[in-house]
Amino acid sequence: MEFSSKDKAAILVEALPYIQKFFGKTIVIKYGGNAMVNNELKAKVMEDIALMKYVGIRPVVVHGGGPDITGFLQKIGKKSEFVSGLRVTDEETVQIAEMVLVGKVNTEIVSLLNHRGVKAVGLSGKDAELIRAKKKLAEVYEGETVRMVDIGFVGEVEKINVDILNDLLDQDYIPVIAPIGVGENNESYNINADYVAAEVAGALHAEKLLLLTDIEGIYKDYHDKTTFVSTLTQDEAKEMIKDGTIAGGMIPKVEACLCSLEAGAGKTHIIDGRLDHSLILEVFTPQGIGTEVVR
Numbered sequence: 001m002e003f004s005s006k007d008k009a010a011i012l013v014e015a016l017p018y019i020q021k022f023f024g025k026t027i028v029i030k031y032g033g034n035a036m037v038n039n040e041l042k043a044k045v046m047e048d049i050a051l052m053k054y055v056g057i058r059p060v061v062v063h064g065g066g067p068d069i070t071g072f073l074q075k076i077g078k079k080s081e082f083v084s085g086l087r088v089t090d091e092e093t094v095q096i097a098e099m100v101l102v103g104k105v106n107t108e109i110v111s112l113l114n115h116r117g118v119k120a121v122g123l124s125g126k127d128a129e130l131i132r133a134k135k136k137l138a139e140v141y142e143g144e145t146v147r148m149v150d151i152g153f154v155g156e157v158e159k160i161n162v163d164i165l166n167d168l169l170d171q172d173y174i175p176v177i178a179p180i181g182v183g184e185n186n187e188s189y190n191i192n193a194d195y196v197a198a199e200v201a202g203a204l205h206a207e208k209l210l211l212l213t214d215i216e217g218i219y220k221d222y223h224d225k226t227t228f229v230s231t232l233t234q235d236e237a238k239e240m241i242k243d244g245t246i247a248g249g250m251i252p253k254v255e256a257c258l259c260s261l262e263a264g265a266g267k268t269h270i271i272d273g274r275l276d277h278s279l280i281l282e283v284f285t286p287q288g289i290g291t292e293v294v295r
C-alpha cells in the first residue's frame, strides 16, 4: 500500500501524544519464543526498540529462547518435556539453557540493538546478582485441586536488583536480560522469561509490560478466531487459567501479567510478535493490539 505525504504526516502526528505520554517512562519488553525465530521479524523488533529509545522511552528487554534451547537439546539427543508451560530442567539442561540463553541469544540481541545505534548491555541474573532465585515447583490444576510437581532446576524470582537496572537506564543503556537466576548456593536456575519480565516490570514500576508471542492474543477457544478477547480483568484471567481456557505456554504469560500488576506495573499486554512492528503499533497508535490484562 502506498501512502501519500499527507497520510505519512498524519501517522507521525498521531503518534505525538503517545511519544509525550511515554517520554522518560520505562517499558519492559519480553521478547521470545516463536516470535524470535524469524530473522526479518527479529530485525523489525530491534528497530522498534531502538525507535522507542530514540523518542525518550526507557526500554528494558527480557528475552526467552525456548526454541533455541529445545534445538540444542535435540542435537545432543535429549527430549524436552514441559509441565504447565515450564521446561523440566535437570542438571545438564540447566547448563545448556544457561549456555544458549546467555552465550547465544543474549549476545545476539545486544549486538543487533547496538548495530542500530543504541547502547545495549547484556546481563544474566548472575550479573550483579540481578535475579536472586529459588526453586519453583510446577502447579498442575486438576479440577479444584492443584498438584505441585518438582521439575528440577526451575526457579522463581526472589529479588530483582533494581539498582543495577536504574543505574544502566540513567546512563542511557538498554538492559537486555537473560532469564537465568542465581540461588543462595550459587546454583543456576532456569526461569521462564515471562516471569522474569513480570518481576522486572513490577520492581521498576514500569509503565507497561509488553509480552510478544506467537499468537494474536488470548482466545476463549484458541482454535476459534471469533473468540478473541481484547481486555481481561485480573479475576477473569485467573478463572480462565483455573478452568483450562488458558493453557500451555500461555499460562506463564498471563501469570506474568497478573504478577506485574500486583507488583506495581501500569498496564500489561500480550501481543503478536509475528506481526511486523507490533511493538510500535501497540505503543504509538490509538488502536493498540493484542490482549491487555488490567486491574
Ligand SMILES: Nc1ncnc2c1ncn2[C@@H]1O[C@H](COP(=O)(O)OP(=O)(O)O)[C@@H](O)[C@H]1O
Residues within 6 Å of the ligand: 032, 033, 034, 035, 064, 066, 212, 213, 214, 215, 217, 218, 219, 220, 221, 222, 245, 246, 247, 248, 249, 250, 251
Ligand atoms: N486461551 C489461549 N489463547 C491463546 N493462546 C493460547 C491459549 N491457551 C493456550 N495457548 C497457547 O499458548 C501459546 C503461546 O505460548 P508459547 O508458544 O509458549 O509462547 P512463546 O513461545 O511466545 O513464549 C499459543 O501459541 C497457544 O498455542
Ligand SMILES: CC(=O)N[C@@H](CCC(=O)OP(=O)(O)O)C(=O)O
Residues within 6 Å of the ligand: 031, 032, 033, 034, 063, 064, 065, 066, 067, 069, 085, 086, 087, 097, 154, 155, 179, 190, 191, 192, 193, 194
Ligand atoms: C522454566 C522454563 O520453561 N524456562 C524457559 C526459559 C526460556 C524461555 O522462557 O523462553 P521463551 O520465552 O522463548 O518460551 C525454557 O527453558 O524454555
